[in-house]
Amino acid sequence: MSWIVREEGFDPQRITNHGSKFMTGNGYMGYRGTLDEFSQEQLTAVTLAGVYDQVGTKWREPVNAPNGLRTRLYADGAELNVLGAFVEEHVQELDIARGLHSRETVYLTGSGARITFRSERFVSMDQLHLIVNRFTVHSDQDVKLTLETGIDGAVWDINGPHLKEMQYASQEGTLTAAASTQELGIRVAVAECLEGPQESGQQIAASENGIVHRIPLSLRAGASQEWVKYVSVYTSLDESGDVLAAAVSGCRQAQASGYASLLKAHEDVWEQHWDLSDVVIEGDDEAQLALRYSIYQLLIIAPTASEKVSIPARGLSGQVYKGAVFWDTEMFMLPFFLYTKPQVARNIMLYRKHTLDGARRKAAEYGFGGAYYAWESQDSGDDACTLFNITDVFTGRPMRTYFRDKQIHISCDVAHGIWEYYKLTGDSRFLLDGGAEVIWECACFLYSYACYYPLKERYELLDVTGPDEYHERVHNNAFTNYMARHTLRMAVRMMDELAEQAPALYAELTRERKGLPGMDEIREIAERLYVPLPDEHTGVIEQFDRYHQLEDISLSELKSRILQPSEYLGGGNGIATTTQIIKQADVVLLMHLFKDEFAPEIKKANWEFYEPRTEHGSSLSPCVYALVASDIGMPDWAYPYFKRTATIDLTGDSKQYVGDLYIGGTHPAANGGAWMAAVLGFGGLQADEKEVRLNPSLPAAWSALTFKIHVRGHAFDIRITKEDVRVTSLATSGAEQPFRIQGSAVNVSPGQTATFSLKGLASAGS
Numbered sequence: 001m002s003w004i005v006r007e008e009g010f011d012p013q014r015i016t017n018h019g020s021k022f023m024t025g026n027g028y029m030g031y032r033g034t035l036d037e038f039s040q041e042q043l044t045a046v047t048l049a050g051v052y053d054q055v056g057t058k059w060r061e062p063v064n065a066p067n068g069l070r071t072r073l074y075a076d077g078a079e080l081n082v083l084g085a086f087v088e089e090h091v092q093e094l095d096i097a098r099g100l101h102s103r104e105t106v107y108l109t110g111s112g113a114r115i116t117f118r119s120e121r122f123v124s125m126d127q128l129h130l131i132v133n134r135f136t137v138h139s140d141q142d143v144k145l146t147l148e149t150g151i152d153g154a155v156w157d158i159n160g161p162h163l164k165e166m167q168y169a170s171q172e173g174t175l176t177a178a179a180s181t182q183e184l185g186i187r188v189a190v191a192e193c194l195e196g197p198q199e200s201g202q203q204i205a206a207s208e209n210g211i212v213h214r215i216p217l218s219l220r221a222g223a224s225q226e227w228v229k230y231v232s233v234y235t236s237l238d239e240s241g242d243v244l245a246a247a248v249s250g251c252r253q254a255q256a257s258g259y260a261s262l263l264k265a266h267e268d269v270w271e272q273h274w275d276l277s278d279v280v281i282e283g284d285d286e287a288q289l290a291l292r293y294s295i296y297q298l299l300i301i302a303p304t305a306s307e308k309v310s311i312p313a314r315g316l317s318g319q320v321y322k323g324a325v326f327w328d329t330e331m332f333m334l335p336f337f338l339y340t341k342p343q344v345a346r347n348i349m350l351y352r353k354h355t356l357d358g359a360r361r362k363a364a365e366y367g368f369g370g371a372y373y374a375w376e377s378q379d380s381g382d383d384a385c386t387l388f389n390i391t392d393v394f395t396g397r398p399m400r401t402y403f404r405d406k407q408i409h410i411s412c413d414v415a416h417g418i419w420e421y422y423k424l425t426g427d428s429r430f431l432l433d434g435g436a437e438v439i440w441e442c443a444c445f446l447y448s449y450a451c452y453y454p455l456k457e458r459y460e461l462l463d464v465t466g467p468d469e470y471h472e473r474v475h476n477n478a479f480t481n482y483m484a485r486h487t488l489r490m491a492v493r494m495m496d497e498l499a500e501q502a503p504a505l506y507a508e509l510t511r512e513r514k515g516l517p518g519m520d521e522i523r524e525i526a527e528r529l530y531v532p533l534p535d536e537h538t539g540v541i542e543q544f545d546r547y548h549q550l551e552d553i554s555l556s557e558l559k560s561r562i563l564q565p566s567e568y569l570g571g572g573n574g575i576a577t578t579t580q581i582i583k584q585a586d587v588v589l590l591m592h593l594f595k596d597e598f599a600p601e602i603k604k605a606n607w608e609f610y611e612p613r614t615e616h617g618s619s620l621s622p623c624v625y626a627l628v629a630s631d632i633g634m635p636d637w638a639y640p641y642f643k644r645t646a647t648i649d650l651t652g653d654s655k656q657y658v659g660d661l662y663i664g665g666t667h668p669a670a671n672g673g674a675w676m677a678a679v680l681g682f683g684g685l686q687a688d689e690k691e692v693r694l695n696p697s698l699p700a701a702w703s704a705l706t707f708k709i710h711v712r713g714h715a716f717d718i719r720i721t722k723e724d725v726r727v728t729s730l731a732t733s734g735a736e737q738p739f740r741i742q743g744s745a746v747n748v749s750p751g752q753t754a755t756f757s758l759k760g761l762a763s764a765g766s
């Protein structure tokens with residue numbers, strides 16, 4: 001059962017939550033887990049990766065395509081719909097092993113017939129433009145029904161409407177909907193082919209909102225009838241010719257292949273995905289399902305086929321957060337892809353190369369040099385983050401927030417992601433093809449942002465916002481300063497290597513540019529950038545200058561001051577701003593990222609200090625506490641944080657509103673965080689260009705943890721129990737890979753299995 005997510009019964013309160021929970025997708029598009037009869041009111045959405053549109057001055061956001069899967073059933077003139085009163089039974093299910101969504105509903109009609117409607121669908125992992133749906137209608141009595149199935153063009157938009165000049169047509173029975181986006185005139189086309197019994201009186205009907213097959217249906221008692229829908233989606237971003245023709249030919253070819261063979265091809269790709277990415281937990285079924293589900297969520301949004309898109313903060317679950325890519329991707333999702341699907345990691349990082357010009361424009365806009373990446377990045381890399389992001393629930397007025405202006409750590413996060421990719425894959429081509437330029441430009445930006453204090457003989461980073469967004473515009477946020485120093489040091493190291501190995505590129509990057517630093521300046525700031533150190537007595541790193549002077553209250557005291565459930569706690573007069581309560585992991589994230597720089601007692605001191613002060617107002621936060629707790633050998637402290645992270649989209653227990661801003665949807669950073677907490681945390685995995693380290697620390701209930709990793713082009717199977725660690729190299733040739741397990745070094749040759757006793761003994765065999 002650890003592959004099935006299932007809900008019995010229908011609860012109208014859970015429609016929005018289930019739309020996220022039962023998501024399917026393939027990286028090209030996401031299909032919310034809504035039901036066949038639903039429309040825009042229930043937030044049905046086919047969200048297209050990387051296609052953005054702006055209407056007037058409203059927020060720019062991703063485009064939803066017309067929904068080719070809309071199906072409605074009528075008996076005696078009344079619609080059989082879960083929202084109506086005729087539901088006897090209802091089940092919704094997601095098979096995460098195969099990316100297959102299904103539902104079965106039994107309706108009782110006015111004349112007493114029991115009608116069973118069963119429908120399953122998949123967004124093909126094999127053919128990225130394709131969605132396939134099969135449904136059956138069964139009756140226990142002779143009945144006459146009407147079936148309507150086709151394309152719903154009334155799409156859900158938050159800041160739309162994004163599609164204009166929508167045209168519906170039928171080309172020899174293939175239904176089509178085609179439109180253009182408002183801002184860039186991107187063509188979007190959807191085509192649907194229907195396969196099933198031909199009924200007399202069947203017709204095609206178009207209206208303002210869509211086009212359907214209207215099918216009068218006579219069912220004998222005990223009989224069932226089945227239909228299959230093949231829906232193909234194209235945009236002019238992926239097809240230079242006629243997008244409508246591409247969509248029509250896509251669904252016709254799919255129909256020619258047939259349901260069974262399309263499903264098989266889709267399942268085969270899923271099998272390959274799981275073969276690379278599955279993590280097996282023995283001894284804890286609940287954790288197993290939650291972790292697999294988190295991995296599933298990452299796999300359905302992975303940009304496998306494009307280097308021009310990355311993963312937005314809400315994945316492909318709709319238009320929330322403007323479909324924008326935040327630091328979430330590099331810091332919380334990238335590790336999963338790096339270790340299990342380096343090709344996807346490459347695409348994600350190439351996206352930052354393609355958006356480098358946007359980052360340069362942003363730096364220039366604020367009067368800096370180099371690359372200041374967008375806090376909320378879309379297709380061009382220009383910042384989609386607005387200056388007024390939240391509405392004050394008390395006054396109804398927009399609140400000035402400084403996410404866009406001051407979270408300069410974003411450029412460090414991007415540079416870090418590129419370096420991690422390079423370290424783990426050894427793909428130096430990537431650096432030459434743009435990666436090096438990104439890192440260098442980020443370093444230049446930091447130089448231009450920093451202030452030098454001659455009397456202190458150091459550089460400082462003033463007026464910034466760290467990960468904890470409740471405290472804006474602070475000085476020397478520890479996380480930011482450490483990340484900046486890391487970026488500058490990486491830049492120095494990389495440039496020294498380039499000077500030797502790629503002198504032309506080196507010369508190009510360091511050519512004299514007005515107002516921008518050269519190598520000497522970057523070297524100097526890398527040495528002299530101030531980073532706050534742990535306090536001599538307490539070991540605590542102060543989150544930013546004068547943080548300790550803020551009011552020290554408990555979280556429950558803070559919460560008792562809340563006047564309205566969705567009031568914003570940060571910003572100018574938020575109630576957390578003047579206190580030590582923080583939104584999310586900040587210094588503790590530092591402890592994870594630079595784990596080799598801090599002694600265990602320092603990590604513990606900071607965990608214990610900041611944990612009671614953290615509100616976890618961001619879904620990015622709990623996994624960090626899990627990671628650091630496992631690192632210091634406290635897996636049972638880590639476990640509840642792991643569970644919280646891994647179940648966020650299963651339970652739906654997450655913030656839905658900030659002020660009046662809807663922020664629901666899936667949480668890919670938490671999904672990536674669940675993988676990190678399991679593999680990097682409990683598994684204690686850490687790798688660099690030299691070696692792979694494993695310092696496991698399994699929770700009490702877990703008897704074994706098994707996963708696969710890719711390092712520098714080689715795959716390894718790793719199995720950890722309380723007694724030993726077994727590493728199997730899946731490579732057939734190549735160099736041996738150094739491992740260090742609980743401090744003991746051993747080399748694993750291609751094809752070899754090595755087993756290490758966690759009681760201190762090591763043995764290797766083949």
Ligand code: BGC
Nearest residue numbers: 313326327328467469618620
């Ligand atoms: C968090 C950010 C995060 C963003 C998108 C915010 O609530 O504070 O760190 O990048 O959500 O997930």
